[in-house]
Amino acid sequence: MKSKPTTHRATGPNEGGGPVGQHLEPDRAMLQCRVVEPDQWCQHCGCEGTPRDTVVRRLAHEPFGHRPTTLLIRVRRYKCSGCGRVWRQDTTAAAPPRAKISRGGLRWGLEGLVVDHLSISRVAAGLAVSWSAANDAILAEGTRQLIDDPHRFDGVTTIGVDEHVWRHTKRGDKYVTVIIDLTPVREKAGPARLLDMVEGRSKAVFKRWLAARPQQWQNGIEVVAMDGFTGFKTAAAEELPDAAPIMDPFHVIRLTGDALENCRRRVQRDVFGRRGRTGDPLYRVRRTLLTGAGLLTEKQHARLEEVFADQRHVEVEATWGVYQDMITAYRETDRGLGRFFLQHTIDRISAGVPVQLVEVRKLARTLKQRAADVLGSFDRPGTSNGPxxxxxGRLEHLRGIALGFRNLRHYIDRSLLEAGGFRPRLHPRS
Structure with missing residues (x-):
């Protein structure tokens, strides 16, 4: 049963500037307010104005419970007794000029977007405004308050760089280059944060971004963590010659795991003449192969021994051994010993690997070329591109919330608010 609307009126003057009346319905709320300051003096000639009439300014406000709320602000208009100019009382404390959403509504929307991970559609529904009105106003407020903060780049000494797919299309994926501040992780002061995002993925893209930074900021960068893409390494070497490039353990292990997976698929095709299917020995152990030896159960050990007993799988067994050696080196608690063991593994697979181990030979060429970057992670603990x-992954979740993005500028702004380590400047609610 639908309840009757209720209307309440204040009986006396409102010295505190709060609502002077409210009208509640099951699906909406309206708060009537007035401007406390008279504002009757002409700013043009200084003469006193006389009241002329009253107009109402409507503003979307933060929801009252589950109800979208509208502020009805009674604004008095004055006419100057000297020059005849007409003006309104100042309402900028409630909302920016010509805005449709109050400052409280903007704060609520920004908190919902950044803290509660709401979609723009959900925020717009809570404010009872259109999607475009909510999107433009809240992103503008987020840009002003968070993204345009001049101190956002201060104190950065360690950065990570990687590529990221921001949109999937029939003509191919569209990429951006993401730059991450890894300084809090390295100093154990907090999580990593998204520093910036640039369209494209190439040496030129990263180089232009670095060149645009102030020289003082460039001089403060000590470490650049990256994957195996040589374009990022070259750009960092040219623009940040004093920074140490690090190919972090995450990407080294992923490269080795890819070599193991490619070897398994090749041997599968050579033995069966087709892709793996349920019941095929190599297909059944595809996930077990990528598990560290120290984490295997007895059942998994037995399954691997059964697969490796077949001489047709000897190349997979050899590649699996290299993969386990790499994991063992990184899990060694003594960094000096782990570095020595990893250096020995790289030298071993670079020197005498049978021609049949195509994937291992390719991996060895990459690791030998980037040996200094790979081993550098032992000299600078805590530096990883894993964050x-x-x-x-958080940005993938953001795309899921928004059901995809078409506008790259919009995606970059939303990503910086989502993963930039920012929090709105929360104010006590009135």
Missing amino acids: TEAIN
């Missing part, structure tokens, strides 16, 4: 991948 970069974690932020990429």
Whole structure:
């Protein structure tokens, strides 16, 4: 049963500037307000104005419970007794000029977007405004308050760089280059944060971004963590010659795991003449192969021994051994010993690997070329591009909330608000 609307009126003057009346319905609320300051003096000639009439300004406000709320502000208009100019009382404390959403509504929408991970559609429904009105106003407020903060780049000494797919299309994926601030992770002061996002993925894109930064900021960068893409390494070497490039453990292990997966697929095709299917020995152990030896159960050990007993799978067994050696080196608690063991593994697979192990030979060429970057992670503990991948996962979740993005500028702004480590400047609610 639908309840009757209720209307309440204040009986006396409102010295505190709060609502002077409210009208509640099951699906909406309206608060009537008035401007406390008279504002009767002409700013043009200084003469006193006389009241002329009253107009009402409607503003979307933060929801009252589940109800979208509208502020009805009674604004008095004055006419100057000297020059005849007409003006209204100042309402900028409630909302910016010509805005449709109050400052409280903007704060609520920004908190919902950044803290509660709401979609723009959900925020617009809570404010009872159109999607475009909510999107434009809240992103403008977020840009002003968070993204345009001049101190956002201060104190950065360690960065990570990676590519990220921001949109899937029939003509191919569209990429951006993401730059991550890894300084809090390295100093154990907090999580990593998204520093910036640039369209494209190439050496030129990253180089232009670095060149646009102030020289003082460039001089403060000590470490650049990256994957195996040589374009990022070259750009960092040219623009940040004093920074140490690090190919972090996450990407080294992923490269080795890819080599193992490619070897398994090749041997599968050579033995069966087709892709793996349920019941095929190599297909059944595809996930077990990528598990560290120290984490295997007895059942998984037995399954691997059964697969490796077949001489047709000897190349998979050899590649699996290299993969386990790499994991063992990174899991060694003694960094000096782990570095020595990893250096020995790289030298071993670079020197005498049978021609049949195509994937291992390719991996060895990459690791030998980037040996200094790979081994550098032992000299600078806590430097990893793993947090970069974690932020990429958060951005994937953001795309799911929004059901995809078409506008790159919109996506970059939303991503910076989502993963930039920012929090709105929360104010006590009135």
